[in-house]
Amino acid sequence: MIAEIVTVGTEIVSGSILNTNATILSEKLLELGIEAYYHTSVDDDKLRLASVIDIALNRADLIITTGGLGPTKDDLTKEVIAELLDLELVLDSNMEEKISQMFLDMNKSMTENNRKQALKPKNSIFIENTIGTAPGIFININDKKIIMLPGPPSEMTLMFDNYVIPLIKEDFYVLTKSINTIGIGESTLETKLLDMNLSTRETNITTFAKMGTVEIKIIGKGKNRNKLKNEIDNITLKLSKELKQYIYGYDNISIEEVVLDMLKERKYILGLCESCTGGLIASKITRIPGASNVLDRSIITYSNQSKIDELNINASTLKKYSPVSKEISYEMAKGLLDKSNIDLAFSITGYAGPNTKETEEDVGLIYMCIMTKYKYKVIKCKFSGDRQSIQDKAAIKALNEIRMFLLKNH
Amino acid sequence: MIAEIVTVGTEIVSGSILNTNATILSEKLLELGIEAYYHTSVDDDKLRLASVIDIALNRADLIITTGGLGPTKDDLTKEVIAELLDLELVLDSNMEEKISQMFLDMNKSMTENNRKQALKPKNSIFIENTIGTAPGIFININDKKIIMLPGPPSEMTLMFDNYVIPLIKEDFYVLTKSINTIGIGESTLETKLLDMNLSTRETNITTFAKMGTVEIKIIGKGKNRNKLKNEIDNITLKLSKELKQYIYGYDNISIEEVVLDMLKERKYILGLCESCTGGLIASKITRIPGASNVLDRSIITYSNQSKIDELNINASTLKKYSPVSKEISYEMAKGLLDKSNIDLAFSITGYAGPNTKETEEDVGLIYMCIMTKYKYKVIKCKFSGDRQSIQDKAAIKALNEIRMFLLKNH
Known part of the structure; x- marks a missing residue:
């Protein structure tokens, strides 16, 4: 049909x-x-x-x-x-x-x-x-x-x-399976997929690039539902092995859902402090039912004064380093972790642009810090595009960094 | 063409x-x-x-x-x-x-x-x-x-x-003008527009409903650019008079841009505290270049403890009233206003659902509070739909309430 x-x-x-x-x-x-x-x-x-x-x-x-x-x-x-x-x-x-x-x-x-x-x-x-x-x-x-x-x-x-x-509804089956990847480009991925040569008579594999991620979609069509399901499961298994490091989920689960599930499983309470993303990461997480079991609070410290008030950042530290620096991202996460009863603190500070105060070169520069009582990690990155696309890319990257931190520290 | x-x-x-x-x-x-x-x-x-x-x-x-x-x-x-x-x-x-x-x-x-x-x-x-x-x-x-x-x-x-x-590009003109309204239904609006009978040979007026708002679009087509522009300006003027109370902007400006502009003009510094919308309102505002001139901070108090820590809400008040109540929305705004050097505090607390803890009846119930040093307003509202659409509608309503508060208190 x-x-x-x-x-x-x-x-x-x-x-x-x-x-x-x-x-x-x-x-x-x-x-x-x-x-x-x-x-x-x-x-x-x-x-x-x-x-x-x-x-x-x-x-x-x-x-x-x-x-x-x-x-x-x-x-x-x-x-x-x-x-x-x-x-x-x-x-x-x-x-x-x-x-x-x-x-x-x-x-x-x-x-x-x-x-x-x-x-x-x-x-x-x-x-x-x-x-x-x-x-x-x-x-x-x-x-x-x-x-x-x-x-x-x-x-x-x-x-x-x-x-x-x-x-x-009709008596003919189309089954699909999506594998969601991050950190690998679409054309590299396609070359890899062509080399692996996994398609069968009834199945087909395609890729779709979306905002920093690439979806691999396996589509199977046929009359025999079980046979079709087995073929797709088989392909999924092989791809999962080969692409392990790039896969963050299946069937278009969002990174925020993956992160929320991981936090829930580990019984970790999350706290955020966002500057350049202005609430976007918190908003993505709180879109999901059950977010209240995991997210304790998010402090959006947009002004310098609010960073001092809310996260106990030293005014002299702010002056010495720029508000967009690894030092301040560290201080933000530390301030949040110290003041609240959370297990994992995440901070992000950067230049989303456009702004005349910063040099053009700094637009898109972002620092993130992930911190528990026992360890922390600072990530520096640089994104291109307009204000909203820098914010979008930074939010996806942030969630993926939290995911990878949790994978390594379980 | x-x-x-x-x-x-x-x-x-x-x-x-x-x-x-x-x-x-x-x-x-x-x-x-x-x-x-x-x-x-x-x-x-x-x-x-x-x-x-x-x-x-x-x-x-x-x-x-x-x-x-x-x-x-x-x-x-x-x-x-x-x-x-x-x-x-x-x-x-x-x-x-x-x-x-x-x-x-x-x-x-x-x-x-x-x-x-x-x-x-x-x-x-x-x-x-x-x-x-x-x-x-x-x-x-x-x-x-x-x-x-x-x-x-x-x-x-x-x-x-x-x-x-x-x-x-070609030598034929299509000019358009959009009038953005909120608080009036599309069919009521269309009946009003038909009664006003403003279309001319070269102009046409249509309406488009979008997420709680209705856009009126005037489209003019012709060879004489000036004549066309005059006709459209004339229609816009008449509609602006007739629909004054519903109009929040023109040419698809977003409510958040309108609010940002109004705050800038009044040199007001804004602080937010969001519970049920989880950063959505802050995120909408910080999407706009120049948000840092207006937004000082946003506190997303997702847990009860964070409301106590961040906004100095009394634990007994929280217990006596529900976290979703006019009293708590008031306390949240007051806590924020007291602790920071801002001119306007806005708070929102509600049930975005789906949740087994609350009765089904309460899902969609939301309280907002807008506060300056001199006055405050508490708004109670109820939205239907799933979690995300309740959050979306609440965010639009919140921004429009801030707009109307600013209009009345300039």
């Missing part, structure tokens, strides 16, 4: 919003063994939308659309698809009732344009939307399945998980 | 990475007066890539591709386009030299597969890539312009800005 995801909306093709829906849906389809070969986005123009749907009907067996089901005059997906398939739009009085009840519940009055959300193409089925006003629609016609979902990612994700999966 | 952006790569249609390139390019094209009506993504399959490019050549005048220019065997964009247009691929010895020099400079050895990056279709022009090994390519043929750029966002953005703009 070939799938195409059509995301509808001027906001997408005009660059106002990121197209997260296509990414989310592709990922979910792949888990069901369905590959999306095409993503198409088009603006809210009736003719162009119709031409895009027409092309999709010709090349895909499953078409999932998002967007264009809302109440406004720009919302045309349902109308265009009904017209292309020559299906009349009919008012569903149950749905009309439901939508008006929803507005009552929210203490809002239903505007006239919300009523058109109760229309559906003849012989189609509504897909329930429990957290929004626009229901989805399922059409099964001429061996094609068409699923229309609303645009808001939270709504369409919930609807996909709860109602769409049973409508499209 | 109709533009189509074709982003090539299995990593995109398989859902492994977000398609940020299409969004970035559309935004940049719009600034040049060029509208992208289509975004297409396709996997690294030769036949499907060729069919997608063929469709693009039929419906668009300008085609920009990203991806598929790298050294690996999956990189096929150049090959496919050359074949479709019947152009021979020729080795450019200058480029070959340049790439091998680049590898020398990085102290890496050039692998054989990097050599194919020096190939280009006959009569095409290389577009320089100063920060990566894959150059871009420009083809001007049969009244169509085709621009191929590499996949990494930082590379393709730099190349677009420096070299692509002069190749595609």
Whole structure:
């Protein structure tokens, strides 16, 4: 089954919003063994939308659309698809009732344009939307399945998980395994993979570079689930041996999750002090449920005074060395470790730029320090790019350094 | 001129990475007066890539591709386009030299597969890539312009800005103006806009909802730049008056930038203490160049003990009230204000979930407190969604509350 995801909306093709829906849906389809070969986005123009749907009907067996089901005059997906398939739009009085009840519940009055959300193409089925006003629609016609979902990612994700999966699941398996690496370039990795020559008739290995890390993805397709799983496990094992030093996790686990799990396992309590990353590392860690079992506190000491107040750094030390120096990164970690009841202190200080006070040469220069009661390590690094990309790279590097420190000191 | 952006790569249609390139390019094209009506993504399959490019050549005048220019065997964009247009691929010895020099400079050895990056279709022009090994390519043929750029966002953005703009700029204007609102729903806003009836023959007004905010976008198209600008200014003025209470900025400035600017203007130094948002608010603020002039520190007190240590909160107060209460949000802000030399303290504490310790009902409950030496305000709110979306919504709300506090207390 070939799938195409059509995301509808001027906001997408005009660059106002990121197209997260296509990414989310592709990922979910792949888990069901369905590959999306095409993503198409088009603006809210009736003719162009119709031409895009027409092309999709010709090349895909499953078409999932998002967007264009809302109440406004720009919302045309349902109308265009009904017209292309020559299906009349009919008012569903149950749905009309439901939508008006929803507005009552929210203490809002239903505007006239919300009523058109109760229309559906003849012989189609509504897909329930429990957290929004626009229901989805399922059409099964001429061996094609068409699923229309609303645009808001939270709504369409919930609807996909709860109602769409049973409508499209099939008896053919695509299994995938991801191996996540850091510290090795994509082309070096590919050369290595080609040399190892591990692909089989039913499996394929590709690499994807992402923000300082490279994902190795093994994709297997076939009718025999167990055989496929064995082949993939076998390849994974060989790669894991060969690339051990670069692997930080599997199946796109984030480095912060790996670090959190390692800390939990060791019953270590973490404390952070961040300067140049300004809370980014803490924010990454606290994105994860259960972070409160591991992270005690994070002190973001942005001003020099705050470094003195919060981390007991000597004003003369600050003056003698620059605030971005191995000495200060050490002092920051030490100040944090001394004042709080934590097992592991991590500090980071650097120039994220752009700044006229520093010489251009220093932008991207960063010092980190990892410290326990028994030992410490200072890391010096230099990143290129703009302010945000320096912060992003530094945060990934920081988490990986903590991971490696924990590996060596367990 | 109709533009189509074709982003090539299995990593995109398989859902492994977000398609940020299409969004970035559309935004940049719009600034040049060029509208992208289509975004297409396709996997690294030769036949499907060729069919997608063929469709693009039929419906668009300008085609920009990203991806598929790298050294690996999956990189096929150049090959496919050359074949479709019947152009021979020729080795450019200058480029070959340049790439091998680049590898020398990085102290890496050039692998054989990097050599194919020096190939280009006959009569095409290389577009320089100063920060990566894959150059871009420009083809001007049969009244169509085709621009191929590499996949990494930082590379393709730099190349677009420096070299692509002069190749595609034209004598027709599209001017846009965005008005950014918060606190009003999209459908209510659209009804209001329809009632105001401000569109003209050359201008159009649309709305886009994004994470708790709604953007109003005025798009004008025409030959007379001044007339267009006047019309848009006129509409902007009327909307600004009518929607005053909801507008936090223009042209997609972020709330954090608005807050930073307001603090700078008032010469206020900010301190934060975050619990449930775990550094997200500090991280948003420190993303912006110049944050160090305004933000003194942020204390992320994740554990109860850290609240006691860092913010001098009484253990008995913590016990008497819950850590998520108006009393503790007040105490947190007060503790921060007392200990540091800042003008404005902001605290936030809440349940981001999911957590078994709290009753389900409390997940999403959040208290914030804004405090100066002279006054304070406690805000109670409740958000729905998963952990990350509660954190995101809380951070936006927090920044908007600081903004409104500053507006009232200048």
